Amino acid sequence: MITRYWTLVFGLLVLGSLPPAAHACATCGCTLSTDAATGYSTASGWRINADYTYVDQNQLRHGSNKATPEQVVNLPAAPSLGGGEIEKGTTSRYINVLATYHFNADWGVAFLMPYVVRDHATYGVQLQPYTSAESAPGQISGAHVAGVGDAKFLASYQGFLPTHNLGVQFGVKLPTGHYGGETADGHFVGHPTTFNTGTGLGQALDTNLQAGTGSTDLIAGAYYFQPISQNFDAFVNGQFQAAISQHLDNTGADYRPGNLTTISFGLRYEAHMDWVPQVQINWLHKSADQGALADVFDTEGTVAYLSPGISGSITKDLQLYVFVQAPIYSHLQGYQLFPGWTGTVGVSMPL
Numbered sequence: 176m177i178t179r180y181w182t183l184v185f186g187l188l189v190l191g192s193l194p195p196a197a198h199a200c201a202t203c204g205c206t207l208s209t210d211a212a213t214g215y216s217t218a219s220g221w222r223i224n225a226d227y228t229y230v231d232q233n234q235l236r237h238g239s240n241k242a243t244p245e246q247v248v249n250l251p252a253a254p255s256l257g258g259g260e261i262e263k264g265t266t267s268r269y270i271n272v273l274a275t276y277h278f279n280a281d282w283g284v285a286f287l288m289p290y291v292v293r294d295h296a297t298y299g300v301q302l303q304p305y306t307s308a309e310s311a312p313g314q315i316s317g318a319h320v321a322g323v324g325d326a327k328f329l330a331s332y333q334g335f336l337p338t339h340n341l342g343v344q345f346g347v348k349l350p351t352g353h354y355g356g357e358t359a360d361g362h363f364v365g366h367p368t369t370f371n372t373g374t375g376l377g378q379a380l381d382t383n384l385q386a387g388t389g390s391t392d393l394i395a396g397a398y399y400f401q402p403i404s405q406n407f408d409a410f411v412n413g414q415f416q417a418a419i420s421q422h423l424d425n426t427g428a429d430y431r432p433g434n435l436t437t438i439s440f441g442l443r444y445e446a447h448m449d450w451v452p453q454v455q456i457n458w459l460h461k462s463a464d465q466g467a468l469a470d471v472f473d474t475e476g477t478v479a480y481l482s483p484g485i486s487g488s489i490t491k492d493l494q495l496y497v498f499v500q501a502p503i504y505s506h507l508q509g510y511q512l513f514p515g516w517t518g519t520v521g522v523s524m525p526l
Contacts, residue, residue, distance in 0.1 A: 352387020
């Protein structure tokens, strides 16, 4: 019998627990619950998911409102700096491969490997008072990131109820992606990507924008699924992630990504077997990053997305799903880049 359950492997697939860029959005990545998008069989064996997520952070925001370069410089999040960094934009593309194996109807394991392609542009740190020359095209520096991100390994148990629709999840994020930064005296630590164009040529890209965080994180979560009528199913799941050790741990060259909490809930319309319209609400809170290499003032935030989508059967075993996420709430500390929308397309099949 086919029973839908959710192992809560969220699409936080930004390497390093949706790592926000320094001075970028606290939710740089996809918050979509891909398990709820496809459903899974309780039969033993392997299943593979592969998806592509596009995130274009092109809106500068503060709190719940848009911000301007003038505000960044003249009203900085860290007044002692006498100015601020004017970010231009960050475009991230994530290719995520998720392999799950179910020993039986109760126990399963999952392994997630992301690949990150990211382009970042900034006008750099500018001092007060702001003038239009500080955000002129000649001030732009650019960097390109491409590489494997931080892998996740998760186990799930859903044997609490005979229906197998209530479960828990636990796991770990590993520091498999390149990470690093530049200290105040100009020394590189780790293996950071550097700016390849503009006035910042050769300088290290912000630590939070690297492909990985250099941290090992613990992950814990829970999920619940329930039909609510003949044609509608509902789900809710939540997850918490926190770093427990960091490779970047030396005085003056330390970095710890902020804790991450996500909650998703939604509805699936299952009147038709071959295509399933659905909608999700995805809520996320990220605490501020810590350490000398962190932007403590511009990396905390709470956001929520409305995520309509559809999944469909291409063949008997192959499923396709497509989602668009539209932000419906944001409250960001400091000045951060924020996406107007994100998009995800993926496929799922048993082996």
